[in-house]
Amino acid sequence: MSTAVPERVGVIGGGRMGAGIAQSFATAGAEVVVVEQDPAAAEKVRERVADSLRRAAARGLLPEPPDRILARLSFAHEISALTLMGGVELVVEAVPESAALKAGVLATAEAAVGADTVLATNTSSLSVTELAAVLKRPERFLGMHFFNPVPASALVELVVTAGTDRASVERALAWTAGLGKKDVVVKDSPGFASSRLGVALGLEAIRMTEEGVAEPEAIDDAMRLGYKHPMGPLRLTDLVGLDVRLAIAEHLHATLGERFAPPELLREKVARGELGRSTGQGFYTWE
Ligand code: NAI
Numbered sequence: 001m002s003t004a005v006p007e008r009v010g011v012i013g014g015g016r017m018g019a020g021i022a023q024s025f026a027t028a029g030a031e032v033v034v035v036e037q038d039p040a041a042a043e044k045v046r047e048r049v050a051d052s053l054r055r056a057a058a059r060g061l062l063p064e065p066p067d068r069i070l071a072r073l074s075f076a077h078e079i080s081a082l083t084l085m086g087g088v089e090l091v092v093e094a095v096p097e098s099a100a101l102k103a104g105v106l107a108t109a110e111a112a113v114g115a116d117t118v119l120a121t122n123t124s125s126l127s128v129t130e131l132a133a134v135l136k137r138p139e140r141f142l143g144m145h146f147f148n149p150v151p152a153s154a155l156v157e158l159v160v161t162a163g164t165d166r167a168s169v170e171r172a173l174a175w176t177a178g179l180g181k182k183d184v185v186v187k188d189s190p191g192f193a194s195s196r197l198g199v200a201l202g203l204e205a206i207r208m209t210e211e212g213v214a215e216p217e218a219i220d221d222a223m224r225l226g227y228k229h230p231m232g233p234l235r236l237t238d239l240v241g242l243d244v245r246l247a248i249a250e251h252l253h254a255t256l257g258e259r260f261a262p263p264e265l266l267r268e269k270v271a272r273g274e275l276g277r278s279t280g281q282g283f284y285t286w287e
Contacts, residue, residue, distance in 0.1 A: 004171075005029045005178040006089035010082045010113070012105055014045035014075070017122055018094035020150025023049045026072045027062065027151070028179050033074045033085050042075055049073060052151060079105065082112040090175060092144055094122040097247075102126065103134040110135050118168050120144035124195060125251050128188040129161045139165040142172055145192060156181050161188045190255035191248065198236075199248055203263060205233040209283065210265040216283040234283040238276035246270050 007030060011022045014036030022032045022045075036042040053066035062069065082088055091109050095101055106119060113119075119141045121131055132138040143159025156176045160169055169185065176183040186193045205219050213219070220232020237245050246267065252260035269275075269282065276282030 002170075002174045003177040004174040006175055007031060008085055008088040009033075010035065010085065010088045010091040010109070012079060012091065012093045012109060013095035014041055015094065015096070016148060017146060017150060018092075019045045019048045019052075020148065021092050021094055021122065021146055022073060023052055023069075024146075024150050024179050024181075026069050027053075027056075029072075031072050031074075031085075033076055033081060033088075035076050035079050035081060037077055039077070042077065046073075046075060052149075056151065079108045079112055082109060088113055088117055089171075090118050090120065092120045092122055094146075097123060097125065099126050099130065102131055106131060106141075107134045110137065116140075118142070118171055120172065122146055125191065125248050127190075128159045129163075132161050132163055138163040140168050142168060143188065143192070144172060144176075145194070147194075154182055155194075156183050157192050157194050158183050158185045159188050159192055160185060191252050195248055196252065196256070198233075199245065199252060199260065202233045202237045202245060203249055203260065203266070206237070206263045206266050206283075209234065210263050238282035238284055238286070240276070241278055242266060242270050242275045242282055 005028045009025045009030045009032045011018045011032060012035045014034045018034060022034045026032045034045055036045055050070060053062065053069055056062050057066045082091060091113060093102060093105050093109065095105050102121060102123065110119060115137065117140065121128060121143050122145060123143060124145060128143040132141050135141055142164045145157035145159055147153035147155055158172050173183055184193055191199060208214060208219055209216055216234045220235050223229040223232045246262055249260055249262040253262065273279055274281040277286045280286050
């Protein structure tokens with residue numbers, strides 16, 4: 001497996017995921033420009049990355065001082081800034097989960113970069129194939145699905161469409177290795193590998209709670225202690241957000257059928273605003 005770090009990377013969207021993706025590439029040695037259209041969010045992304053780097057440095061996890069890594073990061077408000085950067089090898093789109101928004105951003109990015117640039121989407125649930133339809137060079141496009149928090153997570157799920165060419169997949173594989181992360185390559189399909197399996201387990205755990213089979217702690221312990229999962233499916237649902245889980249379940253229900261039908265308990269909790277850790281109440285009560 002070859003390992004490489006792209007010299008220059010563009011990241012569009014400086015939210016939770018974009019910040020982590022930018023930080024990871026800059027830490028690996030790439031020059032990164034983060035395009036964030038909202039000035040308040042742009043201010044925050046610099047702080048967020050700086051904070052995260054300081055914490056990583058304190059734990060001895062960085063190859064060089066945080067300031068040197070931060071110096072490789074720059075920030076812009078417009079996608080056209082990618083043209084000024086010159087020779088960007090990879091652009092990762094990490095704007096909110098809306099097909100229309102992502103399609104517009106990807107088409108604009110494609111027009112701003114060279115023909116050899118690989119474009120990637122960090123979508124967690126949209127069809128990569130449908131997003132590819134707006135592009136002139138769909139062969140240079142794939143999903144690079146990062147996990148939160150990106151700097152600490154070990155995996156990138158590479159989502160390949162029927163139109164993605166082998167060279168782009170090889171480059172994405174080498175860059176993933178360059179980040180020190182492991183890849184899984186999946187064919188574009190609803191929920192990819194990670195969400196499809198993760199949500200299936202989460203929904204069944206919710207149905208078991210609904211049926212009174214066991215308390216949430218017991219269901220989670222069955223997986224944590226019995227199957228060596230680092231965290232049980234209900235606790236994980238609380239961390240991800242019940243609203244986020246419901247949206248993905250609805251999408252998988254529509255595309256893959258009845259087995260992903262969201263349980264009534266999940267709908268009720270979301271309707272009551274019990275979204276998990278973010279609101280203090282989900283399947284658990286959080287401080
Ligand atoms: P977020 O809402 O924290 O950040 C998105 C950012 O994009 C915002 O700061 C927004 O101002 C910016 N933005 C919107 N339109 C833009 C444009 N035209 N140009 C430049 N910036 C623009 O969202 P988050 O959580 O970072 O998610 C981003 C993507 O990553 C979504 O597709 C999501 O499904 C996916 N994802 C999220 C995960 C998570 O745990 N949050 C995990 C894996 C994937």
